[in-house]
Amino acid sequence: MQAFRNISRRELLGAAGIASTGLAQAQTRSSRPKIAAVSTTFFKYSHTQHIVDRFLEGYGWNGEFHHPPMDLVSLYVDQVGSRDLSRDRARRFPGMKIYPTISETLTLGTGKLAVDGVVVVGEHGDYQRNEMGQTQYPRYQFFQEIFKVFRASGRAVPIFNDKHLSWKWDWAKEIYDTSKELKFPLMAGSSLPVTWRTPSVEMPRDARCSEALCVCYGGVDSYDFHGLETIQCMVERRKGGETGVKSVTAYRGDAFWKAYGESVWPHDLMEAALCRSHTLTPAREGFNDILPTMADMQRLVKDPVAYRYEHNDGLKSTMLLMSGLVKDFNFAARLDSGIFSTQMYLPMPDGRTTLATFFSPLVNGMEQMFLTGKATYPVERTLLTTGLTEAGVKSLFLKGARVETPHLGISYRATKESTFQRS
């Protein structure tokens, strides 16, 4: 990989003879696209299992049992643990082979890129955490291996990356820049933007929006990303589109409650979001569904976290992790027309369900990209939320210092059509 970096991109592309047209256009397409999956680990209810199984087994979609019109032919698994299911799947689906390297997974052992699309799932598994608390999932390293094959083969194919692009902004940006340079479609992100909503409503396109907020749950450098994607998939539809983010300030523990008391973020939006929850912890014994007071919340939420950030056009957004209070993702925004709110509904397989069906719209979005060669929704959304996650974690690490984010001046427009599950 290091050796590769010493070769200039121009030289490399020149050698492949396709510099001006782009790698993606040089691809040839068989009738059923061949897909490779590059993953960290594969066990029950891991992201890899949710995603790969939908390609192999099919899934309920649009009122039918849908079999993707493509073949997942190869799989790389970085860590094979005691709960591994990849070997079982390879046995049951002989059309999918497990390869020991990413390179072989993409070339199918032929020495040249031999697939039409790649799914990268760098989530779960035993990877180190750094001093800021970020799990160093090897998504960037996986991409480097993939790019090596693309370049050597003179061809690039669409990639879907599960969750944020990297824990490190510079690496995420490099992945994004490389997709532009090699001209292949790149898609990434969470299931939150694409899952069912209760109610099933879309942020009005070109609405004027002054404040947006998500009340959700989970840990830092984990579900914070999902909360940020929840907000971003909505606010990107506002008038003028996304303009990027100026700065991020994080609040945790006592600082969170102090900020809450001082109305650093709007209480009415927080209440609107809580009123969309299906999992509000009852604040009083004997009651099943009751609106908590601030004192109740302080008692229920042991480790609250907020990321408050200002967009370049003045919009202010707040992501609130309130584990102990809710177990779902609830969005609210102040529009010119009043408060707008909904829940991004995750039927989480935590005992109540057996299937994380929110992976179905995610996989369906990938399929569309693999078929059309166009990203189903803009990767810039996830580039921005990747940077926001890092900035939030950094602000927490700096004990709530405001983190300026000039590098997050990311402008993009939302798709005209909604891309969340509605049918």
Place this chain on the structure above:
Amino acid sequence: MKRIAVIGTIYKYLSHVQHIADRFLVGYPHEGAWHRPDMKVVSLYIDQKPEGDLSSQRAAEFGFSVYPTIAEALRCGGEKLAVDAVLIIAEHGDYPRNEKGQILYPRYEFFKACTEVFEKDGRAVPIYNDKHLSWSFEKAKWMVAESKRLKFPMLAGSSLPVTWRLPELELPLGCEIEEALMVGNGGSDPMDYHALEAMQCMIERRKRGETGVRSVEMIEGAAVWKAGADGRWSNQLLQSALSRSDTPQGYSFEDGRTQDLATNGQLPKLVKNPAAYFITHNDGLKTTLLMLTGAVQDFNFAARIKGAGVKSCQFLLTPVPNVTYSACLVNNIEHMFETGRAAYPVERTLLVSGMLESCLTSRLQGSKVLETPHLSVRYQAPKVSVTPA
């Protein structure tokens, strides 16, 4: 401010009385706000007070009285009817079952005690009856007739018709339904009732509206699979309904994989005691409820619509303890109390009460096909949908 009497069987945590009555006391989430009804619970009658009873605690905190009889609750201890609306919630509690397996909740008796007060006092007020009207169609029919005679608005039924649907499917009014199928799970007679009512709120929107039920048949066990193989219920509709499920058991439970339960042969292994409820309507429409306990844990509907193909959805039962679907129901109850108009016809629940009773009678009589001339309940679906916003 409207004054409400609550007539219930038991008031324990997570009982229907607690779910429903508490929302009038502490409010509930509605359309993205915490809604506090402009109404006051002024009296309560509670039939049984098992361990965990909350009635006196609630009465003390929210300033209402618990009365020893229904009449006293409706008159708030005075001489005349002293409330503007009545909630009858007779679900949960210790009541016997009959030979058909129906729990003999005293809904009819509670209702009758209310209408006796209405009649004597010369004034009638709206009544909401939770779930089906009675285990007996004759009693249910009397209840609806009594509401018409005394001219008071009445609403009844399950939360399933008013909860979120995934997707937000509403069949177009006047559509032609070729066949419909519902998949439910859980015990009889609570859960089959919910499933039948969920299906009914969809099919009542068909061309010419509901015409009533001509005959029913209920089968159980291996006969259910054979009936499927013989084409008595549609595997295509089953596949579509199951494609909406978040809870397939078996392989999905074991290792998380997705699966097509309609075709992979696992259903007979997963479902120990399947049941099929066959219902033939007077206009010829045939519908089937499959109770597949062991295969899935949610409620899913599918129908083949002329010119539009198969349409399906899940009726979302949101998690315990919030059960926010009951907030959707309470909003419809509150709306009726406020306006005096029911957002959907009580005849839906009347018909479903009768269908269920007749299906259970069929089972008792060895899965006999029963002609049901008494179930010629005709009504039109509401023009305005009541799915939550």
